[in-house]
Amino acid sequence: MSLLSVLVVLLCVLTLALGAVLVVVVQRLSDARADLAAEQGRSAQLEADLDAALRPRPASTATERAVRRVFETATRVREHGIAGLLERSLEDLTSWAADERTEIVNLAAADGTVTLLFSDIEGSTSLNDKLGDAAWVRLLAAHDQLVRSRVDRYRGQVVKTAGDGFMVAFRDAEAACRAALGIQKDLGRSLDLRLRPVRVRIGIHTGTVVSRDGDYFGRNVAMAARVADKAVGGEVLASSAVLSALDDDAAVMLFKAADVELRGLPGRHDLYRVERRRATL
Template sequence: MDVLALVAGLACLLLAAAIVVLLGERRRLHRRLAQSQEVVAQLQADLGAALRPPPASTPTERAVRRVIRTASRVREQGITGLVQDTLEGLQVWAGQERADILNMAAPDGTVTLFFSDIEDSTTLNHRLGDTAWMRVLTAHSRVLRGRIEKYRGRVVKTAGDGFMVAFRDPEAACRAATGIQRDLRRDLTLRRYGGVRVRIGVHTGQVVARDGDYFGRDVAMAARVADRACGGEVLLSDAVREALGEDTVLRLEELEPVELKGLPGAHVLWRVLPRVG
């Protein structure tokens, strides 16, 4: 009996010890699980913060981002071709937000306008066929919109392969234009189809804004400057050159005065030269 009692006692002690060990291990596992969950939660928060775009600092920037998001959703739903980025076409903004989007003028009341189109686009479309041409247009639009967004421009409207864009700052408009020309030459999709040559003209002046569009003599002037450009070229009006000032880092070449269709007099234009090195 003494032996059985001793064995039973030892068994109870071993069981109790095992229970204590198991309870301790369970507590440690719970602590580790809680710590792991905290780490995962922190990582998720950090990842979300990293992927989240920086908050827009002005009502105009917030409105422009809504334009971009809405256009992206429309494209994802299967509409082919380019989205016409007018306020009437998308019809998603309240009256105050429309006013914010149209308020692209610089402090002196001027707007810098950028017009672009693909040189010989009809010929290129015929050579490539409609399916390949749509791929070219999509890649072309992606390149332009990327640079325009980077330099806080506003796509006023598009028509086929043509873009009309507004910038508050002439330097930003010129940097966007030169960046676009570089990106077009490097884009793999465009290179696969032989590339495209885009003409860009930039002009700074006063405009009249109505229903998401711009009107006036200076709008026509910007379009005519683009008409004078060759594919792969960025031309500036004399007004843009004056607004840039003497400290601009852009390399500019003054051209001979030219006539611009529908506008009186001779006009001095400037060619933006490629960067050295």
């Protein structure tokens, strides 16, 4: 057999071998594509199931709403830092609009007035620095629960919150004053060690307000916030409008505390310290 014949035979054998290898490779590629498609389908289904499981549903109970607020606060701290969270001061409550508002029930008294309560934690920035972010978030959650418990007891409505501050609406002045004193009493007697260093300042004012989209605006909102600005930790201050709105047999008493100027509001204003008349709070 000549050399050329041998080369031809070898070339044929090599071609057949390569063909067989190519068939195997193509088959394996086809199998791999099928496995990949199946895996992608399972992955997509898993992702859809996970998304459905994690998609938030509306909170149906007060407990669920409270837990959700804690996690939302923790998320804001993680995303923006505690400094960003604390930028929302008591003053900011007069204009800040929440992403998820609570629908405000009709709280106006017969004369069209609403009593507003503003509160915040005294020295919150330094307290946060002392405790650390994690402990501070837990403290806020305990404080939130305590305040809301008293607000619910006296049928108030939380209009909005910002950091450690609350804006609350009440139908009548006495209910607001009793809720405020109750908050201070609960803080002083709480067995929750997280609340031991907390001192809350509270201001109350009664007047007509502008209601829009579940929020309150107007001069009297600013007035209530300014009254709270003048309070110290553990104190409840009220305006002369609150004094006028109280019945003679109210369970609280108001004592003249100061004659002050309130930033942004003309003239001078009498402020009164709120105290309980009898142990019914």
